[in-house]
Amino acid sequence: MPFHEAQTGLEAVLGDRLSRSKSDLDLHGRSETHFPLTPPEAVAYPETTAEVAAIMKACAAARCPVVGWGAGTSLEGHGLAIKGGIAVDFTRMDRVLEVRPEDMVAVVQPGVTREALNHELRATGLFFPVDPGANATLGGMASTRASGTTAVRYGTMAENVLALEVVLASGEVIRTGSGARKASNGYDLTRLMVGSEGTLGLITELTLRLQGQPEATAAATCAFEKMGDAVDCVIATIQAGLPMARIEFVDGPTVAAVNAYSGADLPVMPHLLVEFHGSETSVAADARFFGELVSDMNGQAFKWAEKAEDRTALWAMRHHAYWAILAARKGAKAIVTDMCVPISRLAEAVEITAQDIAMAGLEGPILGHVGDGNFHAILLVDPEDPSEMARAKQIADTMAERALAFGGTITGEHGVGMGKLHLMEAEHGEAWGVMGELKAALDPQNLLNPGKIIRPGNN
């Protein structure tokens, strides 16, 4: 009933921008992966911070749950309204409010997508580097603390969000952080909000750190007979301090899938896809050094993407790898794992994972942002086959447990959502309880994305 009690107040704020159409509800109840359709009771489309604050106040008065929604590309069922209530869709708050090239800063509304921001920046000589592949919104990316192919060089959303405007569960609007590059001014509420998956507040504005477009860029692919050699090459590269802009691993089955999907013609072998940013001289030197490491590790078929359009095609192929893998098995859904370990344990982690998948008789191509020690197995499952689902979930859990045993984390970038909640105790222990206390302090009625991040029953 809470939604019905909030409905009149919400309609007064939003008029026909409060939608209850079945198509809208279904669109906001779907997940990119294997979670079942879970539609909210209504979808709100605010256009201003004041409207978001008014929505929050109306929902707080009626105890109606509120779940933020960006582009809906998160992979662990983050945005599903599992306790009912409304989805607040930020796609109409999609303006780049300010670009300050001299400070290398942009101020944006949360519904701006990373591609739209970079399109807007193209004449400035600047770009926003965080690149999760999917054309996610910056509000959603901040909420999941996203990263991706370029994090090895430019960091994650944690390093690239300088300041936020946030609507709290009470409807109060706060500002966190500033345009300064550093601060020593009390609790870091910006970083608390980044990665909080919409459980502590709704982000209505972001101040982002920008980077200068490099003078020179070089990208290449290289192949390896053995997966272990490819991963060892990554470890050697990172340990040598080579400033890679991107260093991505894809295994043989991933290459077969992208060949079929994107019309690529890479040899069906484990590959590294790399990119260097810098001056003409530094890029040439870095590429030469990397070439030596590749040949030391028995790498072959080194192929440069010379032209800008070749590089675009290379990274588009990488970004489409998830869809390519899904297309490799008709009707399959994915359980996407996200293990991140200290770089010294990476080779072992990838090898054991591949063995586990083979022993379970599953298809699970492996790929990842290996320069960060981060990789994914995309476990292809028939959602109607309970045995397959159980085996895949077991592998995902084993990978998470192994990540912890190796001194890493259960999720390097995708986040907790519904899929990783049961692993939070193992990762955080008592600290998970502290997260619950923070949640209770900021959202005592448990209105914001309830059922996510914190221990069930903690609030």
Ligand SMILES: Cc1cc2nc3c(=O)[nH]c(=O)nc-3n(C[C@H](O)[C@H](O)[C@H](O)COP(=O)(O)OP(=O)(O)OC[C@H]3O[C@@H](n4cnc5c(N)ncnc54)[C@H](O)[C@@H]3O)c2cc1C
């Ligand atoms: C093919 C593919 C590849 C991917 N690769 C990567 C990758 O390399 N790295 C990576 O990090 N992720 C990756 N992802 C996952 C996904 O793109 C990220 O999780 C992304 O950050 C989600 O952004 P979104 O706009 O889609 O948010 P949504 O999925 O809409 O929402 C994500 C979470 O944020 C909350 N939220 C959204 N907007 C707000 C707001 N304004 N205020 C408060 N809470 C909000 C939602 O409630 C939800 O909990 C990939 C996904 C796909 C489909």
